[in-house]
Amino acid sequence: MDYKQAGVDIEAGREFVNKIGSAVQSTYRQGVLGGLGGFGGCFEIPSGYKQPVLISGTDGVGTKLKIAHQLDCHDTVGIDLVAMCVNDILTSGAEPLFFLDYLATGKLNPQQLQEVVVGIAEGCKESGCALLGGETAEMPGFYQVGEYDLAGFCVGIVEKSAILDGQNVQVGDQAIALSSSGIHSNGFSLVRKIIEINGCSWEDKPEELGGKTLGETCLTPTQIYVKPILKALKNDLGIKAMAHITGGGIPENLPRCLPDNLSIEVNLNSWQIPPIFQWLAKTGNVNQQDMLDTFNMGVGFVVIVPPHKVKETLAFFESEEIPSYHIGKVIEGKKDIQFVC
Incomplete structure (x- = not known):
């Protein structure tokens, strides 16, 4: 026997590497x-930092x-992979430098996985980081035919004195939300269960979605906030803390940028909840608290600013073509969220 008979195609692996070369190189930046x-991938730490801190x-x-x-659509999930990593390290004020990916599949399909890597490269370019390297593992018998799994790893840099850790947040500071592009990459176990139980198809076009299919809407890639946020940090908006709204929604993620003795009062009527969340709540008979605990509900990222910077911050993100909303304020508390209507 040989390796191919055991399920691992070395030639397909070489073909895959050749296919992704140009996409990977298109992400290269200085360093x-x-x-x-x-x-291993090598990256030189940029000059100009007094006390550079790497954040991963x-x-x-x-x-x-x-x-x-299921939809045989693979060109957007790579963007999701990058977004979930770079948006996380961005909350500390870090500029993403480079990205690594891990891709595992049961049987290597070079064309399919090339689409995935092209998406990863697109996410890297959108966030200004280099796709420095990765690993592709062909694991016959471990995954269903045609399926793969992804993991991503990102490293960024920030001046030590500029790290945002929430310690400067105080009572009276204000929360500004940046809109999400949709469901992003959290809560899909519930989404898929709602679809399954109600006998829906990914090709269905609920009236609420304005002509889009469920599949198209759900595969909308996660918004990457890197470039506008890094620009905002240079524009003296007084940003004190930031939160990426991922798994666990606003209740779990927003308190992570607060000191232990503070909370945030969030007005549920201060932003428009996107139609896909309204459809999921109605179709799945999901109560409001469970929706808030599972999904971002249209809020993908939050910045905390002083009261006198609210109008300027909203105007800035409007100029960057990112819908933003004044959703709440910092109050005394126990590092939690208090919702009001």
């Missing part, structure tokens, strides 16, 4: 040393991949 194919993050795409597999 990248060497090229594709080494055992890792994440995946979750069961949203199941929808990509």
